[in-house]
Amino acid sequence: VSNEPAEEEGDSGETSSEEGSAGGTMNDEPGDTVTIGFSAPAADHGWMGAITSAAVDTADQYEDVELRVAEGTNDVNVQISQIETFIADGVDAIVLLPFDGAALTDVATEAMDAGIPVINVDREFSSPFAARSTVLGDNYGMGVSAGTYICEQLGDQPDAVVAEIQGIASLPLTQDRSQGFADALSDCGLDVDNQVSAEFTVQSGEQVTANLLQAAPEIDAIWNHDDDQGVGVLQAIENAGRDEFFMVGGAGSLDVMEHIQSGDTVLQATVVYPSTQAADGIKLARLVAQEKDLDDLASSSVPRTVQLFAPVVTADNVDQFMDIGFRS
Amino acid sequence: MVTEDPAAPLLQMQGIVKHFPGAKALDGVDLDVRAGEVHCLLGQNGAGKSTLIKVLAGAHQPTAGTIRLDGDEIAFPHPDTALEHGVATMYQELDVVDGLTVAENIYLGHELASAGFTLRRSAAQRTRQLMDRLGHPEISPHREVGSLSAAGKQIVSMARALSRDARVIVMDEPSAVLDSGEVDNLFRVVDELTEQGIAIVYISHRLEEIRRIGDRITVLKDGVTVGRNLDVSTTATDELIKLMTGKNVEYAFPERPGVPDDAPVRLEVTDLALADVFSDVSLTVRAGEIVGLAGLVGSGRSEILETIYGARRATRGRVELDGKSLRRGSVGAAVAADIGLAPEERKSQGLLLDEPVYRNVTLSSFARIARGGWLDERAERSAAAEQAAALELRPNDVERPIRTLSGGNQQKVMLARWLVHGCEVLLLDEPTRGVDVGARSEIYDLVRRLADAGTAVLVVSSEIPEVLGLSDRVLVVSDGQVVHEGPAEQIDEHQVLDMVMEGSVA
Amino acid sequence: MSEQQTSSGAATHTPTARAGGRRTRGRLPGLSGLSGATVRNLGLVAALLLLCLVGFLTGGDRFASLTNLMIVLSLAAVTGVIAIGMTFVITTGGIDLSVGSLLGLTTVWASTLATQTMADQYGWIVMVGCALLVGLAAGLINGVVIAYGNVVAFIATLAMLVAARGLAELIANRRTQIVDQPSFETTFQGDLLGVPKIVWIFVVVAVAGWFLLNRTTFGRRTVAVGGNREAARLAGIDVKRHLMYVYGLSGLTVGIGGVMLLARTGAGSSTNGLLLELEVIAAVVVGGTLLVGGRGTIVGTVIGVLIFATLTNVFIINNIDSSVQQIARGAIIVAAVLLQQRFARRSKAG
């Protein structure tokens, strides 16, 4: 289904994610059996869980792929050791979603030097030589999309109150998202009045939101970075009985899309941050390892960088996105 | 008044054997106890007395042997079972819980409760009755036990034994932390109990106490019964000591050679005070002199020693050693100036129980044993072994963990620590508490030898005869004040008692 | 100067002080056995009030409102219930590191499709029963390993922490499970007499915990086991069984917390309760329960939990940067403990 006409003209953001479904391209023909090592941070929030599940599911679709999944860890020391083990094992390719891109750069370079192609997913290495190919989400772009959407809605009210609920504040990706958000808002003369950070978890989302709502008695718009913690955020809003504002989500979980579709909550939109990145990574890794090309492209080999688009999902276009939403 | 046939034993223990990993504590002990008697258990430190009564209490399981109660063979797999059968025990190690109140401690394990809820009022009421009976109406049932003195805790422990419907009450060195007034009180209660036909098993190292209340004696040595059914009134002290130690021991205090008049003053304490505990304590100890501090439990003697030593910060006053002032509140300064303290509670204040003997001995002497922070274990061992041999440590093995030594030998290790260090002033707090007769006279001799070698010794003891017998000079302390000072020969036990008699246990 | 004054003042009062001292060993005269705990709690209350003052000065009506009070209480409720159970564990001298991950496990297990489907048939009791049973069972396993296996509590419950998180992930398949069970929602969500139901649950558990610790044989034995394990054994208490029960109790309170969290967030997730253990233990210890065992205070624990909840609230109301928040939080924890100690000392000295 990857060659649906709708997609050709529509959102390019779907290109890569569409590959997740059982495809019918030439490249899906079985080839040499390849072993792919996969390592990602701990599945301590829904999006990360979805990443790993999607990667495993994708690998299962190919009988010529043997996937090695390392224990999800937030300890870069352990993750480095996992990659070292993959290198020692002589896997054919490595798909790596590093807990911290910079910290895993050296070991990824080592893998590349050892002739093992590394597909870098989501959090970028600090050196271009560390990965054969990089599948990137667009964190900055996500913030920009959310900010732009809020600007569209509130642009005529310069003193509108905008609140932001971050994920784990200490992660670079959070900073990128916030930066994009702030930049986009400043374009239309708005700024972030209240900023809190949760932990990407339902529980923390509920806790900080309950307090946030108290801190800000009048709000016009909220951007919540992560739909998984959004479950708690929504519940807190419901518990507080507040509805004078609208909310924009982040990541694009199926629940959120359902809410957008039905319009039963303050959720008006969400910004997609594909949870299928690692699945794409697996596909690319397989192609690279089998020395095949990405036959949807005219150029002859797998591209160095695939940056996924961060589209805004609203009630108008939600139907198109339902099938890439992940169950958080 | 004995109710049944006095000869029929109420309790019979036969051939009790108890092995610990690597040690045989009991190797065939027999004991029979009649209703209404005070049965005394004698033996040196480590003879196995406490182990035997722990077997009786169900706290240890015997390796072999039988226990009969009223002629029926019986086993006590848990402390609970023994208590249910009317065997109540006051243990040697204080077995109270500091965080609970007096009433809660007494009824711990057999709480007065309905549907799991404690009946605090009736517990308090009964506790008051028990405390009245023990002569301590001032101890409130709601008081936290942690705030009581050691003697007060012992009384709670006794009340607990009484609160059980006991037929046999075992008392393991109950008088160790009591002073003479308290001991009188204890004996009055013991008399009451025996009149009701309750049997008492009484353990003590003080032979004079056994003379006062005992009926019959069983003697243990090295985990074996060596003397049974000895009548208190007809057995001579020499004979008991011989049974216990296997040799003839002079149970006497060493000679007092007398301190020469020109002996320099080693320790001089001027107007020392510790807020709310004692005030205006002034004393001197000359080289070669043994000075004793007599007084009731709780009169503040331990605090005086600890304050001199710097373990407590004096609120006022001065401590001088050979004319040089010591820094206030610094143990390090005291130790560096060659003052040593053997504290009152050996186990909690003095020893590293899991560490071997030699490490306990050298703990204060790193300055001598170590070079630039590096330890020379061989030097440590040999220094410790030398003292162990001189003190006749039993067993004479410096590798053994202190925990496995008997009380008297633990005390010797404490002394060895200061011998290795080399002290000008030695502060001894209750140096013979829980120490058996044999070891006692060894410790007396040792202290005297130290004094003869020029050490100034300050001794605290709750046993007035000991203070009087050992010291050259005695200070009597009452309620934080020195009320008398004079040569030990010129005062007797009754005079001391008269001087201190308005004290309290709590 | 002031030292001089104090000591001369003490000298004047020496006779009375000594007389009083003889009875109560340097405690304040005239206060009964509870006074020690009460005085220690005063320091905590002072810390809490200070925090509230700061909240009021910086937040004004946004802080000092009934709504905000309810927010703080709701925030405190789940942690608070679990802290009650933890108070018992710490009073025995133990520790339970598994509460956070067990909280995740109970919410996941009680909100699986299967459980919710059964609940549609038999009512909310199925979900609640499931949460309580899972919590209790896991707690009892902790207890057995610790009491009968002689594994030190820190390690045994750390192992449970790791294992329970893994199990929760397996069961939830790493997804968030939304609660969509009307009978559960109507029973546990929303308010009762203007107060959120989960706050009521917290109040009930705290009161029950207070009675259990202070007025029952179970509670007194808990103190005894923590204060002097050997003495407790010699008094005929089955120490091992008791320890097992105490860890079971902790697990049970986690189960209750799980129900409350499900009600509050409307979702079961294996990430629930991440790092909760440290917060709960901190609240209990700041509250005055001794880590070495032998002394526990439910009132202190409740105040400790409220201090932490209020702190979060004040921070967010003042819109403080999260890094700065953390630095301040660290400093405030230490300050609260020091303040509490100061009170305790002064009460002794006075």
Add this chain to the structure above:
Amino acid sequence: MSEQQTSSGAATHTPTARAGGRRTRGRLPGLSGLSGATVRNLGLVAALLLLCLVGFLTGGDRFASLTNLMIVLSLAAVTGVIAIGMTFVITTGGIDLSVGSLLGLTTVWASTLATQTMADQYGWIVMVGCALLVGLAAGLINGVVIAYGNVVAFIATLAMLVAARGLAELIANRRTQIVDQPSFETTFQGDLLGVPKIVWIFVVVAVAGWFLLNRTTFGRRTVAVGGNREAARLAGIDVKRHLMYVYGLSGLTVGIGGVMLLARTGAGSSTNGLLLELEVIAAVVVGGTLLVGGRGTIVGTVIGVLIFATLTNVFIINNIDSSVQQIARGAIIVAAVLLQQRFARRSKAG
């Protein structure tokens, strides 16, 4: 079967065993004063060997290779160095929860633009000095608060955990700082004689730690303070100052760990060391150091760290689902402790 064999074997040797036993109290015959610790370590070694056996049976050459050994050792190195410091802390009866977040702080501080620029001028010593100083200073602050402020270690270091993380975030501005300092990289990255340099550092620190604990007055004092604080004080040891030093030492090892982690990852980040504290403590305690203090073993700690590292390695090699991994990890931790106890008991009985 095998148990039968062992016990009959022991019976044959009984006479010797008893003779030895009289001197060394039921220890294995012929072993000197250290034997207690050695015997306990035997249980650990058995656990490690068992794990290696499983690794070999399931992974074959992929497990039993020199490369893989180096991978395991590199993984263990950072944790191991910090665990050495932690062993001292736990031997005093304390705990240091702040090591993980201090690790983050030291890596961040040592890799700021300012530090790296200075390092370009004066060499890698600037970065190393910075990491060590930051670790040492934070450790000493812990020590002062604990020893002189009388704040219980759990709370004091928990506060430091929170505060240091916040400070690290502030300094790094929540970005990862890349190490781009040639002299540092050439000095600490790569191998020496075929062994990664950070493994060498681990070895050096472990050996130094062993001597410090077993052969110096500092170590002896550490054991004394943990074994009986009051006795140590009355023996003339300045307990407070010593405690301060011990926490300082722990901070210092964290600083060393920070340098190693910077070398390994080439990046300083405030997220470094997340949750490391629990892993380090677990390794130390599984290694046989008593949480209540008074007994510490460096050899045990090293084996404990190796067990955890090998476990991770075996899991990866066997491609086990990560949720299942966690459940297994929990079970194995408990099993290792039980195995160790079994050895200790049997040695006593023999």
